[in-house]
Amino acid sequence: MTTIVMKFGGSSVADIKIMKNAVSKISAEINNNNKVIVVVSAMGNTTDNLVKKIKEVSTIYDATEYDAILSTGENISSSLMALLLQKEGINARSWQGWQIPINTTDNHSNARILNIGTKNLEEKFLAGMQVAIIAGFQGISTNNRVTTLGRGGSDTSAVALAAAIKAERCDIYTDVDGIYTTDPRITSNAKKLDKISYEEMLELASLGAKVLHTRSVELAMQYKVKLRVLNSFNEGTGTILCDEEDIMEKRVVSGITFSKNEAKLTLLSVKDKPGVAGIVFDCLSKANINVDMIIQNISDNNLTDVTFSCPTDQVDMARSSLENGKNKNILEYKKLDVDIEVSKISIVGIGMRSHSGIAQTMFKTLGDENINIKVISTSEIKISVLIERKYLELAVQVLHEAFELSKV
Amino acid sequence: MTTIVMKFGGSSVADIKIMKNAVSKISAEINNNNKVIVVVSAMGNTTDNLVKKIKEVSTIYDATEYDAILSTGENISSSLMALLLQKEGINARSWQGWQIPINTTDNHSNARILNIGTKNLEEKFLAGMQVAIIAGFQGISTNNRVTTLGRGGSDTSAVALAAAIKAERCDIYTDVDGIYTTDPRITSNAKKLDKISYEEMLELASLGAKVLHTRSVELAMQYKVKLRVLNSFNEGTGTILCDEEDIMEKRVVSGITFSKNEAKLTLLSVKDKPGVAGIVFDCLSKANINVDMIIQNISDNNLTDVTFSCPTDQVDMARSSLENGKNKNILEYKKLDVDIEVSKISIVGIGMRSHSGIAQTMFKTLGDENINIKVISTSEIKISVLIERKYLELAVQVLHEAFELSKV
Numbered sequence: 105m106t107t108i109v110m111k112f113g114g115s116s117v118a119d120i121k122i123m124k125n126a127v128s129k130i131s132a133e134i135n136n137n138n139k140v141i142v143v144v145s146a147m148g149n150t151t152d153n154l155v156k157k158i159k160e161v162s163t164i165y166d167a168t169e170y171d172a173i174l175s176t177g178e179n180i181s182s183s184l185m186a187l188l189l190q191k192e193g194i195n196a197r198s199w200q201g202w203q204i205p206i207n208t209t210d211n212h213s214n215a216r217i218l219n220i221g222t223k224n225l226e227e228k229f230l231a232g233m234q235v236a237i238i239a240g241f242q243g244i245s246t247n248n249r250v251t252t253l254g255r256g257g258s259d260t261s262a263v264a265l266a267a268a269i270k271a272e273r274c275d276i277y278t279d280v281d282g283i284y285t286t287d288p289r290i291t292s293n294a295k296k297l298d299k300i301s302y303e304e305m306l307e308l309a310s311l312g313a314k315v316l317h318t319r320s321v322e323l324a325m326q327y328k329v330k331l332r333v334l335n336s337f338n339e340g341t342g343t344i345l346c347d348e349e350d351i352m353e354k355r356v357v358s359g360i361t362f363s364k365n366e367a368k369l370t371l372l373s374v375k376d377k378p379g380v381a382g383i384v385f386d387c388l389s390k391a392n393i394n395v396d397m398i399i400q401n402i403s404d405n406n407l408t409d410v411t412f413s414c415p416t417d418q419v420d421m422a423r424s425s426l427e428n429g430k431n432k433n434i435l436e437y438k439k440l441d442v443d444i445e446v447s448k449i450s451i452v453g454i455g456m457r458s459h460s461g462i463a464q465t466m467f468k469t470l471g472d473e474n475i476n477i478k479v480i481s482t483s484e485i486k487i488s489v490l491i492e493r494k495y496l497e498l499a500v501q502v503l504h505e506a507f508e509l510s511k512v
Numbered sequence: 513m514t515t516i517v518m519k520f521g522g523s524s525v526a527d528i529k530i531m532k533n534a535v536s537k538i539s540a541e542i543n544n545n546n547k548v549i550v551v552v553s554a555m556g557n558t559t560d561n562l563v564k565k566i567k568e569v570s571t572i573y574d575a576t577e578y579d580a581i582l583s584t585g586e587n588i589s590s591s592l593m594a595l596l597l598q599k600e601g602i603n604a605r606s607w608q609g610w611q612i613p614i615n616t617t618d619n620h621s622n623a624r625i626l627n628i629g630t631k632n633l634e635e636k637f638l639a640g641m642q643v644a645i646i647a648g649f650q651g652i653s654t655n656n657r658v659t660t661l662g663r664g665g666s667d668t669s670a671v672a673l674a675a676a677i678k679a680e681r682c683d684i685y686t687d688v689d690g691i692y693t694t695d696p697r698i699t700s701n702a703k704k705l706d707k708i709s710y711e712e713m714l715e716l717a718s719l720g721a722k723v724l725h726t727r728s729v730e731l732a733m734q735y736k737v738k739l740r741v742l743n744s745f746n747e748g749t750g751t752i753l754c755d756e757e758d759i760m761e762k763r764v765v766s767g768i769t770f771s772k773n774e775a776k777l778t779l780l781s782v783k784d785k786p787g788v789a790g791i792v793f794d795c796l797s798k799a800n801i802n803v804d805m806i807i808q809n810i811s812d813n814n815l816t817d818v819t820f821s822c823p824t825d826q827v828d829m830a831r832s833s834l835e836n837g838k839n840k841n842i843l844e845y846k847k848l849d850v851d852i853e854v855s856k857i858s859i860v861g862i863g864m865r866s867h868s869g870i871a872q873t874m875f876k877t878l879g880d881e882n883i884n885i886k887v888i889s890t891s892e893i894k895i896s897v898l899i900e901r902k903y904l905e906l907a908v909q910v911l912h913e914a915f916e917l918s919k920v
Contacts, residue, residue, distance in 0.1 A: 120568045154588070160528045161595045169591040169598075172606055176584035180562070183577040187569045190577075198580055202610065203656055248611055 106272040107229075108133050111143040111240065111262035115279040116336035117181050118148035120188070125336050127188050129277065130235060134194060139229050141269065143240040143262040144185055146177025151255070167212030171242070171252045174213075175201070178239035178258070185237045196235035197228070201242035201250065206261065208243035208251045215243055215251035216319070217260065220268035238265065259320035267327035274329050276316065277336035282343030283308070283315060285509035286360040290500045293510035297358060298341070301348040304358045307452040307486045321345070348454050356455035356462060357507040360500055363448045365416040366396070368478060368490055371426065373438035374410050376403035383434055384410055384426070391425035393418050396448070397481040397488065407438075411479060413490060416444050446478060447496040450488040451503060463487050469506040475499055514680040515637075516541050519551040519648065519670035523687040524744035525589050526556035528596070533744050535596050537685065538643060542602060547637050549677065551648040551670040552593055554585025559663075575620035579650070579660045582621075583609070586647035586666070594645045604643035605636070609650035609658065614669065616651035616659045623651055623659035624727070625668065628676035646673065667728035675735035682737050684724065685744035690751030691716070691723060693917035694768040698908045701918035705766060706749070709756040712766045715860040715894045729753070756862050764863035764870060765915040768908055771856045773824040774804070776886060776898055779834065781846035782818050784811035791842055792818055792834070799833035801826050804856070805889040805896065815846075819887060821898060824852050854886060855904040858896040859911060871895050877914040883907055 110133065112126045126142075133140050145151075154173050158165055182198040189196035201208075204224060208215035225236055240258025243251045253260050259276060266274035281296050283305065288294040300308075302325035309318040315333055324331045324345060334342035348354075374380055381400060388395050399411040414422055419442060425431065426440055456462050466487055470477060475498070479490040491499055504510065518541065520534045534550075541548050553559075562581050566573055590606040597604035609616075612632060616623035633644055648666025651659045661668050667684055674682035689704050691713065696702040708716075710733035717726040723741055732739045732753060742750035756762075782788055789808060796803050807819040822830055827850060833839065834848055864870050874895055878885060883906070887898040899907055912918065 120565070157528070157588070157592065158595065161592060162599050165595050166598055166605075169594050169606055172591040172608070173588050176587050179584050179587075180565070180581050183580040184565065184569060186577045187566065187573050190574055191570050197574075198577055200580070200658070250608075 105137060105139060107139045107141060107269050109141045109143065109262050109266040109269070109271045109274040110277060111258060111274065112145065112277045112336055113258065113279070114145040114148055114151070116277050117144050117185065120184065123185060123188055126185065126277065127192060129336060130189060131192060131194065134234055138272070140235045141225070141265055141271065142185065142235055142237045143258055143265060144178060144181045144237060145240050145258040147181045147184075150177040150180070168249050171212050172250050174252050175239065175242040175250045178241050182237045182239040189235055189237070194234050195232055196237055197233060198237045198239065199225070200239050202244040202248075204238065206243035206264070208245055208253070210245035210247055210249070210251065212245070212249075212251055214254040215245065217243060217253070217264045220264055222269050225269065253319075254317070256314070256317035257319075259317035260323060263320040263323045263327075263329050263331065266329045267323060272330070273332060274324070275332045275334055275342075277334050278315060279335065279337060280315065280333075281335045281338070281340045282333045283359070285358070285512060286500055286504055287362070290497050291504050293504055295510055295512050296340075297343050297512060299344050299346055299351050300358055301351055301454050302345055303348060303485055304452050304454055305345050307450070307483065308359055308361050351454075354455045354458075355453055355512060356459045357451050357453035357509065358455075358512075359452050360503050360507075360509065361450050361452065362496060362500060363415075364493065364496060366413050366446050366448045366490060367416045367419045368411060368413050368443040368446050369419070369422060370409055370411040370441040371435065371437040372409050372441055373407040375436055376406050376408040380435065381410060383431075387425045387431050388412075388414075388422060391421050393422045393425070397479055397490065399479055399481070413446070413448065413479065419444055443478075445493045446490045447493045448488055448490055449496065449499050449503070450486055451507065452486045454485050456485050456487075465506055466503065469502050470499060473498060473502055513545060513547060515547045515549060515677050517549045517551065517670050517674040517677070517679045517682040518685060519666060519682065520553065520685045520744060521666065521687070522553040522556055522559070524685050525552050525593065528592065531593060531596055534593065534685065535600060537744060538597060539600060539602065542642055546680070548643045549633070549673055549679065550593065550643055550645045551666055551673060552586060552589045552645060553648050553666040555589045555592075558585040558588070576657050579620050580658045582660050583647065583650040583658045586649050590645045590647040594643075597643055597645070602642050603640055604645055605641060606645045606647065607633070608647050610652040610656075612646065614651035614672070616653055616661070618653035618655055618657070618659065620653070620657075620659055622662040623653065625651060625661070625672045628672055630677050633677065661727070662725070664722070664725035665727075667725035668731060671728040671731045671735075671737050671739065674737045675731060680738070681740060682732070683740045683742055683750075685742050686723060687743065687745060688723065688741075689743045689746070689748045690741050691767070693766070693920060694908055694912055695770070698905050699912050701912055703918055703920050704748075705751050705920060707752050707754055707759050708766055709759055709862050710753055711756060711893055712860050712862055713753050715858070715891065716767055716769050759862075762863045762866075763861055763920060764867045765859050765861035765917065766863075766920075767860050768911050768915075768917065769858050769860065770904060770908060771823075772901065772904060774821050774854050774856045774898060775824045775827045776819060776821050776851040776854050777827070777830060778817055778819040778849040779843065779845040780817050780849055781815040783844055784814050784816040788843065789818060791839075795833045795839050796820075796822075796830060799829050801830045801833070805887055805898065807887055807889070821854070821856065821887065827852055851886070853901045854898045855901045856896055856898055857904065857907050857911070858894055859915065860894045862893050864893050864895075873914055874911065877910050878907055881906060881910055
């Protein structure tokens, strides 16, 4: 008898009627004689509504109370799911993070799982429990307070539980059929991938493809958890995440991902001396700016330009941290140039390691459409560029064609 | 430095704006150099909405999951209250039942508090915490699961905490100015009482005056907790609950209370032999009927009539449990007579112990208005009668006059 972990996201538990899809998926695993651990997100937009209530009090808040409030969403959905399963005659019960326990750091609102106690779960399974419904996204700190794992953290709860309990596999149920070569809303040629390597998924997840929480992919890779992404509303086979070695025919490029609302900021004529870049990004880090790409060009007369990108909704904070009198005096830059009309587009593929000419194809394809590349950044299996936002959809479409992704 | 317990009910924390009234009441106690324990209910009709969600799944449900769901309401309100106080520069934090811990029986949805650990609270007060905001209505069972104390149970949480921590007093903030001689919506002559004895309040609470949870009054009486009922929306002095001995001038009658939607059920011509009444109320108890008054008259030809009352919304269940073939055969009654158009009205007062003629005044007053008394039941400090529902308001008004309650 093996254990399966099944995770249902917010849209898969949006209301009681929709939750019944999940119930039938879970029943099927029970009928296959599996023990099942179910991890649930909060229903629909519950979490957003709770965040709104907190912001009604203040936009600056104590993260411990934020976590105590947000975690209630998963407490409700896990218990409702237990009631629905009980109605089908299944021996199910809900578990809150502290009851298991799921021990985390005390880095509230963005805690990391330290370890998971499996004794309580194992005892209850031995005593006849068929399904443990676990409130995702939450844990308990060493100070005995409720923590949350960051938005999307239920994926990480699921993978960590699968690793801790040595589950046969971890199925992530969403409202899409799996991982696509790109967003099907941008091009109808987008194709679902049957398999994708952890490494590629990591790049896609951190680049903005919102199907999986980045840390869940890291954990799955580290603990070799067999991860699948499936649609809770139909019967497809989804996308399997696996080691690179398990993908026979390696694609050069597996997917194209993008982040629409990016901004490009450039500090012009900064003194080119050791430590300056450090000061710039120290300012930004203190202001909690998610700096993404960073570029510094060669210097001229001991002056250089430093360019970086961040989400557009952080531009005001970034600007005020750099233009603040004290920081401005230290940095002695001439001007801060801000472009809030850019998008990031990235191509990802493990095949890039062994194939040359990928960057060239990307740049030529964009050039042929007169799309200017503003910034370039690369990793071993990824190339990202910033382009003018108005060309974003066109760029995705032509790159999808150029790398023949509709034929995967 | 003394500790004060302050409890805010659902209407006193209905939204962020209303919660600010509570914040100023709490700030005032802090400025008086008190340590404060705040107990909160869920915001407004949160609990009702959660019950609705549960009933969408099933009307028959596992009470452990019901408790896990309902307790989220107080988790949210306690954390929001902590955030509001922090904004005023007050060192406040929220506590869930399991964090304190508030240990209860595992009688889910109607658990009783067994004991309260005060060590964690005391440590945090020593470390600088000024206000502990405690989620009311909830606790933790010996099985490590979340329990709730029954609707209105936050009052009981507050009194139990006041007893455990040996608080100076326990203030219950509501949306009314205190305990009244009767419901002011029925007669504008109703007067707020400055003091009331625990015993009287117990009768009033259990008779349907919804200001305080019955068990909270029992606990306050047992542990000599100085209890006050106040309005969170203004500055009044409220009503103080105290020992009978602390009320100098004992009123004969302190209050008139009523329960509008009652039903009277009579089993006609039941065999008058030992055990029959036991069977009747065993049937009703198994159907979870809240039987209130019970009357059995003298028998005639070894046949007797058994009358009882219950809330109107339980009449169908009561009827089906008594008319169920098996029970009907055992009981061999001739007919079940049901009157769903009755109300219960009660007069309560510790002075009844030493004054005679109270019942007579009550019956004569009603008689003078041609109000027929259908059933009578008495305790040491209370007389209750069932009357036709259409006379309810008139009866309250004339009794209020007859016992000169507008002059208290």
